[in-house]
Amino acid sequence: MFDLPDKIKNLIGEEKYQLDTVWRSESKVIIFSDKVLKIQTISQESETERSIMAWLQNKLPVPKILGYARDEKRDYLLMTKIPGEMACSPKYLNKPEQLISLLAKALRMFWEVDINNCPFNNNLDEKLQRAKYNVKNNLVDVKNAEKDTFGKNGFKNPEHLLEWLYNNKPKEELVLSHGDFCLPNIFFRNDKITGFIDLARAGMADKWQDIALCYRSLLNNLSEKYRSQTFYSLFEKLRISPERDKIRYYILLDDLL
Ligand SMILES: Nc1ncnc2c1ncn2[C@@H]1O[C@H](COP(=O)(O)OP(=O)(O)O)[C@@H](O)[C@H]1O
Ligand SMILES: [Mg+2]
Structure with missing residues (x-):
């Protein structure tokens, strides 16, 4: 079992979430009412995803970055949920x-x-x-x-x-x-x-x-x-x-x- 970094927890607020006890793949997505948290094992791609998302703001409809954290193993990207x-x-x-x-x-x-x-x-x-x-x-x-x-x-x-x-x-x-x-x-x-x-x-x-x-x-x-x-x-x-x-x-x- 792992826990979310405090910075991310604070941004999520009261909304409930569940984390799998076993980490099965390289990435996991938790969907909230208006936010999405993408957790990925640290890799070149997990790092690039955030910088590309930042570069694409105002160019294409992509999620807004609400917060980001990293621990020893994982990248945590909190973003807006795309409607639809x-x-x-x-x-x-x-x-x-x-x-x-x-x-x-x-x-x-x-x-x-x-x-x-x-x-x-x-x-x-x-x-x-x-x-x-x-x-x-x-x-x-x-x-x-x-x-x-x-x-x-x-x-x-x-x-x-x-x-x-x-x-x-x-x-x-x-x-x-x-x-x-x-x-x-x-x-x-x-x-x-x-x-x-x-x-x-x-x-x-x-x-x-x-x-x-x-x-x-x-x-x-x-x-x-x-x-x-x-x-x-x-x-x-x-x-x-x-x-x-x-x-x-x-x-x-x-x-x-
Ligand atoms: N910002 C978002 N808004 C709405 N749904 C999302 C968002 N991010 C992820 N999802 C949901 O989670 C799924 C997996 O996320 P994705 O970033 O595509 O990860 P993967 O690398 O596992 O394909 C998506 O197909 C979508 O259903
Ligand atoms: Mg996908």
Whole structure:
């Protein structure tokens, strides 16, 4: 069992909360009526998430930082709760055309942010460095990869995939990227975008990074009957020509990150 730092406890006030007795994963989120506390094992990402969130204030709808603390093991980030529902809530999954329109709009909101003074670089070389580190240190979660990434129809192992990624680098179009553009990280209310969360991987990156993960997340969340239309619908709404190779590239890369 662990306890919250006093600074955070004081900010939470009277509201009740429960902490698991066993720390099961790298991060834990406690949701209050109007606040959210994200507790993470200290890592580069837990540190970056807070600074990116601070940089994005007034640029995009992201949570406001209410407080922050660190103990020997963990980072504690207290932020405002984004109103509405996640993009993967049944309300939106049952109306895929509307869901895809909102997601296309959300992608464009990121692309419209001026990146001239953006201090966070997540370009392909940076991502490949991280992928290389994970491969060399045996940190790739092969079991949780997309089903065709490794094995009979895919790459023999992470080393082979890494080599292929280095040899097939696409030309990048740098924009502000969310970095983990999946449905549970995007919120809507009354058919409007209310906010973006889980920002540790945000920064300058190729625009196809977010398109690829958005498409993957749509396929993972939508029911079978809608899946075949998803691809064309997304590109019709984005008003750009699809590039299947780039989508495949960034989905494969994500399996090493
Ligand atoms: N500021 C927030 N407002 C509303 N819900 C949040 C907020 N932060 C986290 N959540 C909820 O907690 C879940 C996990 O938080 P997230 O930051 O995405 O962590 P993880 O890294 O585990 O995906 C989200 O999908 C969302 O449902
Ligand atoms: Mg998340």
